[in-house]
Amino acid sequence: MKTFLGIDWGGTYIKAAVLDSKGKIYNKKVFASEELREKKVFIRTLKNFVASVQKFKLKGIGIGAPGIINIRRGFIYYLPNIPGWKNFPLKTILEKELKLPVFIDNDANVFALAEARLGAAKDVERAIFLTLGTGLGGAVIFNGRILEGEVSASEVGHVPLSIDGKLCGCGAKGCIETFVGNRYLLERYTHLKSNKGKASEVKEIFERAQAGEPEALIVWKEFSVALGKFLAGMINIFNPQKIVFGGGVSKAFSIFKPLVWQVIKKQAMWPQAKGVKLVRAKLKNAGVIGAALLAKENIGK
Ligand SMILES: [Zn+2]
Structure with missing residues (x-):
């Protein structure tokens, strides 16, 4: 049996797990990201974990990191929500410390790889993956492979949807993320309620929409128009067979799916959109499954 270490590096938790090539988990540990913020501590903790699972004879390590990565060199350009990790050659350092091959990619690509091989899109060759949460992450699987250049992800969240628009976390204006990201939905909802009712989580806007509250329904309607327009563009380019929704906001899928679909039908070119699910x-x-698969597929090359 071949085993790999998969690391899902998130803003709140870092999950590390030993998996086989079919995604079965043998050993898993969760760390608070805050405690591993220092590079030295991060590397030492990983080293200790690898030592503790020595009996599995790991073949390699895969890491899904929350930021902009040079995937060929396993070099971190920066992690937007984790300060102190600018321009860092993580792969080189970890390989020296751990004596194992290490592969690093953006977390959205790693999520897409897992869903494409073993999850919602395992039966198709072309799919678009969205992680709806604080921001909008995403990836494209094209002809069975992650679509990527030298720099990690398809930064789908930063496709502009308006000529001007709100300032985005990336520093530009009018990105799709400013229409569908968590923060913006909450802001919009508060505005619509004229401060007469607040929601502290997107889940509440979902529940209130389910109960028929007009302001909550408007939020999801606007969200769906933006997301549908954006997806129509993606469909026109990539002709996907599936679009896979993940992340916290996807819990509202039952509400936004029919609305998004209506917009896609109007906006996308029909031969391109035909059959898309x-x-x-x-x-x-x-996260950990995709990271392990990242290592497996790179070692298998
Ligand atoms: Zn942006």
């Missing part, structure tokens, strides 16, 4: 992500541990 909108589905929810399937895997529970996509």
Whole structure:
């Protein structure tokens, strides 16, 4: 049996797990990201974990990191929500310390890889993956492979949707993320309620929409128009067979799916959109599974 270490590096938790090539988890540990913020501590913790699972004879390590990565060199350009990790050659350093091959990619690509091989899109060759949360992450699987250049992800969240628009976390204006990101939905909802009712989580806007509250329904309607327009563009380019929705906001899938679909039908070119299915992500541990698959597929090359 070949085993790999998959690391799902998130803003709140870092999950590390030993998996086989079919995604079965043998050993898993969760760390608070805050405690591993220092590079030295991060590397030492990983080294200790690898030592503790020595009996599995790991073949390699895969890491899904929350930021902009040079995937060929395993070099971190920066992690937007984790300060102190600018321009850092993580792969080179970890390989020296751990004596194992290490592969690093953006977390959205790693999630897409897991869902494409073992989850919601395992039966298709072309799919678009969205992680709806604080921001909008995403990836494209084209002809069975992650679409990528030298720099990690398809930064789908930063496709502009308006000529001007709100300032985005990336420093530009009018990105799709400013229409569908968590923060913007909450802001819009508060505005619509004229401060007479607040929601502290997107989940509440979902529940209130389900109960028929007009302001909550408007939020999802606007969200769906923006997301549908954006997806129509993606469909026109990539002719996907599936669009897979993951991330916290995808819990509202039952509300926004029909609305998004209406917009796609109007906006996309019909031969390109023909047969495309909108589905929810399937895997529970996509982060660690995808990271392990990243190592497996790179070693197998
Ligand atoms: Zn942006």
